Amino acid sequence: MESVAWDTDVSRILAELESLRDTKSVIEQRILALEAQLREINLRNEVSNCDSCSPTSVLDSNSPNGLSRDAIYRYSRQLLLPSFGVEGQANLLKSSILVVGAGGLGSPALLYLAASGVGRLGIVDHDLVELSNMHRQVIHTESYIGQPKVKSAAAACLKINSTVQIVEHKEALRASNALQILNQYDIIIDATDNAPSRYMISDSCVVLGKPLVSGAALGLEGQLTVYNYKGGPCYRCLFPTPPPTTACQRCADSGVLGVVPGVIGCLQALEAIKIASAVGESLSGRMLLFDALSARIRIVKIRGRSLQCEVCGENSTFTQQHFREFDYEKFTQTPLTVPPLKLNLLPVESRISSNQYSEIISKKEPHVLVDVRPSHHFKIVSLPKSLSIPLSTLEARLPEISSAIRKEEDDVEVASGSSVQLYVVCRRGNDSQLAVQYLQKMGFASAKDIIGGLESWSKDVDPNFATY
Amino acid sequence: MEGHAKKQDESLVKLKVLFFARARDITGLSEFPLEISLGSTTNDCLKKLLIKFPGLEEIRECIALALNEEYATDSSIVKDRDELAIIPPISGG
Numbered sequence: 039m040e041s042v043a044w045d046t047d048v049s050r051i052l053a054e055l056e057s058l059r060d061t062k063s064v065i066e067q068r069i070l071a072l073e074a075q076l077r078e079i080n081l082r083n084e085v086s087n088c089d090s091c092s093p094t095s096v097l098d099s100n101s102p103n104g105l106s107r108d109a110i111y112r113y114s115r116q117l118l119l120p121s122f123g124v125e126g127q128a129n130l131l132k133s134s135i136l137v138v139g140a141g142g143l144g145s146p147a148l149l150y151l152a153a154s155g156v157g158r159l160g161i162v163d164h165d166l167v168e169l170s171n172m173h174r175q176v177i178h179t180e181s182y183i184g185q186p187k188v189k190s191a192a193a194a195c196l197k198i199n200s201t202v203q204i205v206e207h208k209e210a211l212r213a214s215n216a217l218q219i220l221n222q223y224d225i226i227i228d229a230t231d232n233a234p235s236r237y238m239i240s241d242s243c244v245v246l247g248k249p250l251v252s253g254a255a256l257g258l259e260g261q262l263t264v265y266n267y268k269g270g271p272c273y274r275c276l277f278p279t280p281p282p283t284t285a286c287q288r289c290a291d292s293g294v295l296g297v298v299p300g301v302i303g304c305l306q307a308l309e310a311i312k313i314a315s316a317v318g319e320s321l322s323g324r325m326l327l328f329d330a331l332s333a334r335i336r337i338v339k340i341r342g343r344s345l346q347c348e349v350c351g352e353n354s355t356f357t358q359q360h361f362r363e364f365d366y367e368k369f370t371q372t373p374l375t376v377p378p379l380k381l382n383l384l385p386v387e388s389r390i391s392s393n394q395y396s397e398i399i400s401k402k403e404p405h406v407l408v409d410v411r412p413s414h415h416f417k418i419v420s421l422p423k424s425l426s427i428p429l430s431t432l433e434a435r436l437p438e439i440s441s442a443i444r445k446e447e448d449d450v451e452v453a454s455g456s457s458v459q460l461y462v463v464c465r466r467g468n469d470s471q472l473a474v475q476y477l478q479k480m481g482f483a484s485a486k487d488i489i490g491g492l493e494s495w496s497k498d499v500d501p502n503f504a505t506y
Numbered sequence: 507m508e509g510h511a512k513k514q515d516e517s518l519v520k521l522k523v524l525f526f527a528r529a530r531d532i533t534g535l536s537e538f539p540l541e542i543s544l545g546s547t548t549n550d551c552l553k554k555l556l557i558k559f560p561g562l563e564e565i566r567e568c569i570a571l572a573l574n575e576e577y578a579t580d581s582s583i584v585k586d587r588d589e590l591a592i593i594p595p596i597s598g599g
Contacts, residue, residue, distance in 0.1 A: 230599055336591070
């Protein structure tokens with residue numbers, strides 16, 4: 039009786055929560071729309087009232103230093119810096135900066151750029167906010183999960199500084215649209231997460247003559263430099279040959295500690311602000327290497343512009359036309375927008391679906407399930423009774439599989455004519471195929487893998503099973 | 507004997523090799539002490555490292571080198587107690 043009452047309570051609360059969230063979302067949409075309308079109206083008034091036609095209300099042509107009263111107060115702590123001062127701030131307010139990627143690097147970069155008073159700030163991203171982004175992509179909040187990152191990032195920037203002009207480019211950057219988008223800005227920040235985008239952005243900065251602030255982070259390491267600035271090298275001068283796909287790791291596979299891209303993203307904002315306001319010495323010709331685990335930052339000199347560089351070198355014939363026709367995905371053998379790798383190595387008879395495996399469990403068919411993910415993945419979540427043997431150790435641990443099969447034969451009354459089956463699972467169904475290929479070669483002829491791995495288990499069988 | 511040992515020492519230089527990013531994953535190390543004959547170049551060091559860590563072949567074509575935090579080419583001559591940094595690019599974000 040008590041449990042029934044408890045159940046009704048829970049479902050009532052859940053239903054009310056859902057309805058309140060729906061209402062909240064409608065109200066939020068309306069607020070955003072009204073705010074946008076208001077900005078539009080303010081902007082039009084300013085343009086008609088102001089001779090200099092500045093895009094924001096912060097530049098005041100009647101004031102001797104060009105800054106409005108509000109702008110002086112808002113940026114007062116930067117104006118007080120002798121090496122930055124009114125000139126630095128005025129330069130920044132007149133500048134435009136594009137941030138490509140509103141993820142781990144782009145989040146802090148955008149927040150600081152908006153706060154510090156960049157005149158016009160562009161954001162390029164085609165992706166949606168996900169729960170697994172929140173630990174590092176600090177510009178987004180839970181209420182934006184499922185919504186476009188550009189929209190979430192733009193709203194966050196405007197909450198900090200409503201005088202900044204924010205431009206949303208809700209699309210993936212491609213060779214076909216890159217020049218047109220990048221050309222609208224003075225400085226470009228590469229806050230993307232893949233090799234083809236990095237080559238594409240660097241090449242378009244060379245073609246358009248724009249400085250590029252390039253940052254990257256993975257695991258516990260970060261890298262930062264400035265390319266194509268004041269005669270310095272471009273990305274291709276340094277890395278003319280793209281890394282093989284095996285060396286291109288993604289945060290989604292290798293992991294990343296949230297604060298690591300945070301540190302690099304902040305430094306990207308700093309470099310961009312220095313260039314925009316024309317203060318200090320940029321990182322051009324040098325690379326900053328951040329090692330979070332040992333708490334070390336090293337700055338190494340890198341090569342200058344390469345005369346032989348295919349894109350920025352002396353005899354380069356790389357034009358805007360070449361750029362538009364260049365196949366960056368083929369060059370780096372990596373897709374620009376990263377769908378997870380889907381191998382297809384095994385014949386259908388060597389594979390089962392997660393639903394078929396679910397039936398095998400409910401029918402109590404005798405079997406052994408080997409999970410070939412790395413052991414730190416296994417600790418996150420695993421299927422009951424699965425045996426953890428990481429792919430890298432499979433060769434040495436075959437006897438464990440044999441003895442597990444024997445034990446299953448002893449434990450369960452194996453009906454005559456049938457035998458204990460061997461199944462292999464991993465995260466997404468790629469490594470499991472490699473494992474089955476190897477196992478079949480080593481005498482486990484009936485080994486099969488679960489198509490789509492634990493992700494398909496969660497999707498098709500048990501929605502409560504955690505994904506990561 | 508003692509004289510011979512001393513002579514052998516003088517014909518070798520000892521470096522500290524620093525591995526970053528993918529190079530760190532492949533070798534499992536963030537630094538590695540390398541002994542190599544006097545007059546060797548950074549390319550000679552790389553060849554020796556490839557024998558010790560064959561997995562580095564994967565990134566051989568896409569690394570930046572720095573010797574004592576200065577830019578180095580394949581033909582830079584290494585000296586005793588130099589620091590050679592092996593820097594493959596990171597693409598994540």
